[in-house]
Amino acid sequence: MHKEIEILDAFIRSKGLRRTPQRKKILSVFLSTEKHVSTQELHRLVRKKFRNIGYTTVYRTIRILLQSGLCREIDIGDGTSRYEHHYNHRHHDHLICIKCNRLIEVMDPRIERMQEKMAKERGFRPTAHRLEIFGLCRECI
Amino acid sequence: MHKEIEILDAFIRSKGLRRTPQRKKILSVFLSTEKHVSTQELHRLVRKKFRNIGYTTVYRTIRILLQSGLCREIDIGDGTSRYEHHYNHRHHDHLICIKCNRLIEVMDPRIERMQEKMAKERGFRPTAHRLEIFGLCRECI
DNA sequence: GTATTATTGAAAACGATTTTCAATAATTAA
DNA sequence: TTAATTATTGAAAATCGTTTTCAATAATAC
Ligand SMILES: [Zn+2]
Ligand SMILES: [Zn+2]
Ligand SMILES: [Zn+2]
Ligand SMILES: [Zn+2]
Numbered sequence: 612m613h614k615e616i617e618i619l620d621a622f623i624r625s626k627g628l629r630r631t632p633q634r635k636k637i638l639s640v641f642l643s644t645e646k647h648v649s650t651q652e653l654h655r656l657v658r659k660k661f662r663n664i665g666y667t668t669v670y671r672t673i674r675i676l677l678q679s680g681l682c683r684e685i686d687i688g689d690g691t692s693r694y695e696h697h698y699n700h701r702h703h704d705h706l707i708c709i710k711c712n713r714l715i716e717v718m719d720p721r722i723e724r725m726q727e728k729m730a731k732e733r734g735f736r737p738t739a740h741r742l743e744i745f746g747l748c749r750e751c752i
Numbered sequence: 753m754h755k756e757i758e759i760l761d762a763f764i765r766s767k768g769l770r771r772t773p774q775r776k777k778i779l780s781v782f783l784s785t786e787k788h789v790s791t792q793e794l795h796r797l798v799r800k801k802f803r804n805i806g807y808t809t810v811y812r813t814i815r816i817l818l819q820s821g822l823c824r825e826i827d828i829g830d831g832t833s834r835y836e837h838h839y840n841h842r843h844h845d846h847l848i849c850i851k852c853n854r855l856i857e858v859m860d861p862r863i864e865r866m867q868e869k870m871a872k873e874r875g876f877r878p879t880a881h882r883l884e885i886f887g888l889c890r891e892c893i
Numbered sequence: 894g895t896a897t898t899a900t901t902g903a904a905a906a907c908g909a910t911t912t913t914c915a916a917t918a919a920t921t922a923a
Numbered sequence: 924t925t926a927a928t929t930a931t932t933g934a935a936a937a938t939c940g941t942t943t944t945c946a947a948t949a950a951t952a953c
Contacts, residue, residue, distance in 0.1 A: 627930085628930070628931090629918085629919050629920070629929090629930055629931065630919080630920095631918080631919075631930090631931065631932085633931080633932075634931095649909090650909085650910085651909085663933090664932090664933090665932065665933035665934070666933080666934095667911090667912095667932075667933055667934080667935095668931080668932060668933065670910075670911080671911095671931085671932090686827065686829050688827050688882070690908080690909070690940090690941085691908090691909065692909085692910090706871055706874065706876045706878075708876075709879065715874060715876065717870060717871075717874060719866065719870045721866060722863060722866050722867060722870065725860065725862060725863050725866065726863060726883070726885060729858060729860045729863065730847055730858075730885050730887065733847065733856060733858060733890075734889070734890035734893075735847045735849075735856065735885070735887055735888070735889055735890065736887045736888045736893050737847075737885045737886070737887035738850065738886055738887040738888070739885075739886045739887070740883065740884060740885040740886060741829070741882070741883070741884050741886075742867070742881065742882070742883045743881060743882050743883075744867060744871050744876070744878045744880075744881040745878070745879055745880045745881060745882075746871065746876055746877045746878035746879040746880070747876070747877045747879070748875070748876055749874075749875035749876065752875075752877050768898095768899085769899070769900090770898090770899055770900065770949085770950050770951070771950080771951095772899090772900065772901085772949080772950075774900080774901075775900095790940090791940085791941085792940085804902090805901090805902090806901065806902035806903070807902080807903095808901075808902055808903080808904095808942090808943095809900080809901060809902065811941075811942080812900085812901090812942095831909090831910085831939080831940070832939090832940065833940085833941090
């Protein structure tokens with residue numbers, strides 16, 4: 612939390628924005644869950660701990676967390692964006708169970724390297740990627 | 753077009769649906785473009801050639817093309833689904849240029865195999881996947 | 894031809910996201 | 924500390940792609 616608050620404050624200062632209790636509270640709740648939350652879910656969690664924080668403020672704070680590198684957006688293809696920790700969290704991809712919606716985080720450096728190589732061979736300079744594998748998890752097979 | 757119309761008709765028969773001129777026209781326009789079109793874009797193309805075909809009919813026909821395996825849905829993460837040919841088109845992934853929005857189709861069997869292997873090693877039974885690599889294309893670097 | 898039932902298309906509903914705006918609060922300068 | 928400045932808040936409304944509704948129409952079966 613310490614380091615993350617510092618990053619947020621640095622970002623806020625660098626953009627001429629303002630430190631507010633809401634932003635600090637929303638960040639603390641975001642960091643307190645390891646789930647991949649939507650803005651609505653995050654708002655619900657925030658309301659549990661702190662009253663009177665509006666959905667719009669949560670939405671806008673997530674934008675700031677994205678820009679400051681504290682948060683990563685995930686799109687599992689159901690029309691709702693989800694968000695997870697990004698600072699100090701390694702890049703990873705997701706296995707998504709089509710039955711129970713479980714998200715399993717995976718990372719294989721060999722696959723990552725091959726993706727990068729394939730893109731470069733085609734004259735493309737990759738900056739980011741997203742790999743999602745859909746199927747059935749161990750419990751749902 | 754021949755083969756695809758047959759597939760559509762077979763699907764329609766198998767589900768107790770009805771052959772309509774709209775469905776045939778929409779399929780023919782869909783097949784006539786190699787772009788990755790949204791429903792709106794496809795509707796615009798359809799209207800150019802055939803008047804009086806409503807957006808909803810295009811939307812619903814795309815659903816049927818998806819179910820019958822003639823069409824594949826692509827999600828490049830901008831909130832709008834796009835659709836491309838699926839029949840007789842190999843599975844592939846996409847390089848997406850973040851500057852000019854160009855979509856480059858790519859396929860590397862080694863990467864595909866490694867993805868499958870990685871998922872299975874984690875007790876997961878993969879049924880589909882989506883890989884998108886974002887970056888700059890040759891022209892935009 | 895008639896009866897049955899799917900299809901069409903305009904309009905409305907939907908749901909997530911984004912914007913608006915007046916009141917409020919954080920920061921800066923006096 | 925106070926006043927001035929300007930970003931922030933949050934409820935409500937707007938937006939936008941998608942999906943449903945429903946009455947009129949058209950495809951199929953008999
Ligand atoms: Zn599962
Ligand atoms: Zn994750
Ligand atoms: Zn480009
Ligand atoms: Zn493609």
